[in-house]
Amino acid sequence: MSRGALFGALGALAVMAFAASLALGPVHVGLGDILAALSGGGREEVRLIVFEIRLPRALLALAIGAALGISGAALQGYLRNPLAEPGVIGVSAAGALGAVVVFYFGLTQLFPLALPLGGLAGAAIGVWLVHLLAGRGGSTATLILAGVAVNALAGALTALALSLAPSPFATLEIIHWMLGGLTDRSMAHVWLALPFIVAGCLILATLGRGLDALTLGEDAAASLGVDLPMLRLRVILGTALAVGAGTAVAGAIGFVGLVVPHLLRGAVRHRPGALLVASALGGAALTLVADIAARLILTDREINLGVLTAIIGAPFFLALVLQARRSEP
Amino acid sequence: MHRPLAPRPLSPKGRGVFAAFLLTLLAATPSASQTSAKPQRIVSLNVCVDQLLLLMAERRRIAALTQFSTDPDFSNLSAAARGLRQTHGRAEEILPLAPDLVIGGEYTTTDTLTLLRRLGLRVEVMKLANSLADVRANMLWVGRLVGEGEKAAAMVLAFDRRVAAVAAKIPPGRRPVVAFYNTSGYTAAPGTLADDAIRAAGFDNLAAKLKLGSDGRLHLEWLATHRVDALLVVDTEGTSSSRAVETVSHPAIRRLAADRPFAAIPGRLWVCETPFVAEAIERLARLRRDARMRR
Numbered sequence: 001m002s003r004g005a006l007f008g009a010l011g012a013l014a015v016m017a018f019a020a021s022l023a024l025g026p027v028h029v030g031l032g033d034i035l036a037a038l039s040g041g042g043r044e045e046v047r048l049i050v051f052e053i054r055l056p057r058a059l060l061a062l063a064i065g066a067a068l069g070i071s072g073a074a075l076q077g078y079l080r081n082p083l084a085e086p087g088v089i090g091v092s093a094a095g096a097l098g099a100v101v102v103f104y105f106g107l108t109q110l111f112p113l114a115l116p117l118g119g120l121a122g123a124a125i126g127v128w129l130v131h132l133l134a135g136r137g138g139s140t141a142t143l144i145l146a147g148v149a150v151n152a153l154a155g156a157l158t159a160l161a162l163s164l165a166p167s168p169f170a171t172l173e174i175i176h177w178m179l180g181g182l183t184d185r186s187m188a189h190v191w192l193a194l195p196f197i198v199a200g201c202l203i204l205a206t207l208g209r210g211l212d213a214l215t216l217g218e219d220a221a222a223s224l225g226v227d228l229p230m231l232r233l234r235v236i237l238g239t240a241l242a243v244g245a246g247t248a249v250a251g252a253i254g255f256v257g258l259v260v261p262h263l264l265r266g267a268v269r270h271r272p273g274a275l276l277v278a279s280a281l282g283g284a285a286l287t288l289v290a291d292i293a294a295r296l297i298l299t300d301r302e303i304n305l306g307v308l309t310a311i312i313g314a315p316f317f318l319a320l321v322l323q324a325r326r327s328e329p
Numbered sequence: 330m331h332r333p334l335a336p337r338p339l340s341p342k343g344r345g346v347f348a349a350f351l352l353t354l355l356a357a358t359p360s361a362s363q364t365s366a367k368p369q370r371i372v373s374l375n376v377c378v379d380q381l382l383l384l385m386a387e388r389r390r391i392a393a394l395t396q397f398s399t400d401p402d403f404s405n406l407s408a409a410a411r412g413l414r415q416t417h418g419r420a421e422e423i424l425p426l427a428p429d430l431v432i433g434g435e436y437t438t439t440d441t442l443t444l445l446r447r448l449g450l451r452v453e454v455m456k457l458a459n460s461l462a463d464v465r466a467n468m469l470w471v472g473r474l475v476g477e478g479e480k481a482a483a484m485v486l487a488f489d490r491r492v493a494a495v496a497a498k499i500p501p502g503r504r505p506v507v508a509f510y511n512t513s514g515y516t517a518a519p520g521t522l523a524d525d526a527i528r529a530a531g532f533d534n535l536a537a538k539l540k541l542g543s544d545g546r547l548h549l550e551w552l553a554t555h556r557v558d559a560l561l562v563v564d565t566e567g568t569s570s571s572r573a574v575e576t577v578s579h580p581a582i583r584r585l586a587a588d589r590p591f592a593a594i595p596g597r598l599w600v601c602e603t604p605f606v607a608e609a610i611e612r613l614a615r616l617r618r619d620a621r622m623r624r
Binding site: 187301 | 402403512513514541542545546548549550551553554568569570571572573574576579580581584585
């Protein structure tokens with residue numbers, strides 16, 4: 001399949017999933033009513049459901065899914081390791097920690113932008129720590145161990161912050177941060193997170209040439225004119241922006257960045273550059289579909305989106321670990 | 330889950346009669362044996378018990394209240410609780426107080442209660458109040474435990490008078506439907522105290538019409554599509570931030586609140602079996618009158 005056809009097919013898939021996300025929910029609304037609402041008319045209650053309840057969550061699923069997909073692809077290309085992923089290496093957990101600290105201690109009430117900025121700062125520290133611990137091209141075992149360490153530390157500090165927080169609900173909400181979801185998120189959350197996510201995705205999308213060159217080795221890449229320290233900075237900044245801001249409004253959603261690049265790698269003939277955009281589109285589609293499932297599987301309550309992506313993703317992860325073990329000496 | 334003693338449903342008038350009957354029973358039995366041995370060092374391990382103690386027992390007889398007793402989010406008597414000792418419900422804090430009565434709630438850690446019992450303390454557990462009948466029964470129960478049966482009986486009488494005054498003004502005919510939206514979309518599930526209070530105020534409860542279970546949640550989409558004559562949310566003004574609190578200020582709620590009678594109620598009014606439940610019912614009745622006037 002040509003690259004254009006692949007992007008077209010993935011884009012169409014994401015658009016269909018987005019439309020389905022507006023059309024499906026616990027209350028049945030006819031397609032005609034939804035189209036009427038979207039074109040500015042229709043019944044008041046349908047407009048409320050479409051614009052205030054379903055649209056924000058569809059937009060967030062689209063943006064966060066794209067961010068996770070492209071971050072996974074970028075981290076895998078840069079670290080040259082197929083197991084690198086924002087959730088596995090602890091970037092999402094670190095982003096959640098940053099958001100928790102600013103959210104429960106009242107900073108976001110004074111200054112709403114503190115929420116995405118907190119997530120961003122946490123995620124940046126997370127990527128930086130993993131980079132420091134595992135380095136580039138290090139063994140899979142080192143990367144996973146670094147991820148375990150960052151995940152454990154971020155998780156423990158999140159639990160600590162939640163037990164120290166003044167809100168009586170705080171300790172109960174750890175699940176929302178560890179296994180995130182989009183239940184009842186509003187347009188306010190979209191406006192807070194979207195600009196950062198878009199900026200992060202744009203930075204990551206421009207890394208194609210550098211990542212392609214890197215497959216030839218560092219020296220070859222440097223001789224091709226790739227500025228390696230600059231490339232590293234852009235990977236860290238792009239991932240922090242895209243994943244941190246998304247995590248700040250939705251919590252950590254794992255494994256999307258692992259599953260999607262893995263599924264699409266063959267289709268782009270193992271070119272890390274082409275994998276970036278393909279993974280963004282695929283990640284958006286997968287997250288949208290998983291979020292529809294999260295609200296429809298049970299009739300009287302929702303399953304956290306992060307639970308579903310983990311159930312889909314963890315077996316993938318195991319298969320990849322086995323594969324890595326076979327190929328390593 | 331604890332069920333009320335009386336067969337349900339009772340008319341508001343029937344409830345009053347039942348309570349009066351209960352009163353004579355209870356007032357007769359304990360007074361002689363217990364006035365002589367009123368507990369002098371009482372420890373509360375439950376924020377509802379905190380409030381009943383403050384209403385009934387002299388301050389010098391209260392050895393400790395909970396850490397929540399001074400939190401206005403939880404207690405109606407946070408100001409009155411100031412200056413009294415607080416515990417975090419741990420056995421090591423309670424033992425040195427040498428209490429002659431420890432009262433916990435159904436949600437108090439059983440391990441702690443068992444330990445305290447084994448160490449020889451008198452430990453009582455107040456049952457969860459799931460109805461107005463339970464409110465009366467629990468107020469009388471605490472009154473009896475602390476040797477203030479008469480005070481408790483008077484409190485129940487005053488409470489019943491306020492509830493009956495609201496009931497007398499409920500017009501006949503179809504009742505307006507209220508939707509109660511609590512943090513995280515929790516609501517007043519059928520069979521809870523809040524559900525009983527909603528009916529006592531003359532409303533039909535949306536959660537009961539939807540037959541939600543005790544941990545059921547009101548989905549925002551249901552709020553938008555079902556008939557809702559009045560909207561009631563929990564008052565989160567001044568509550569520290571959390572995702573649960575954030576749900577109540579969702580734009581969809583604000584939109585629904587804009588074009589129908591709307592009120593915010595502090596959760597502390599009707600979470601516990603205190604006379605403040607009557608205030609919750611009176612506030613709900615005002616909301617119901619707004620809902621009727623619009624139609």
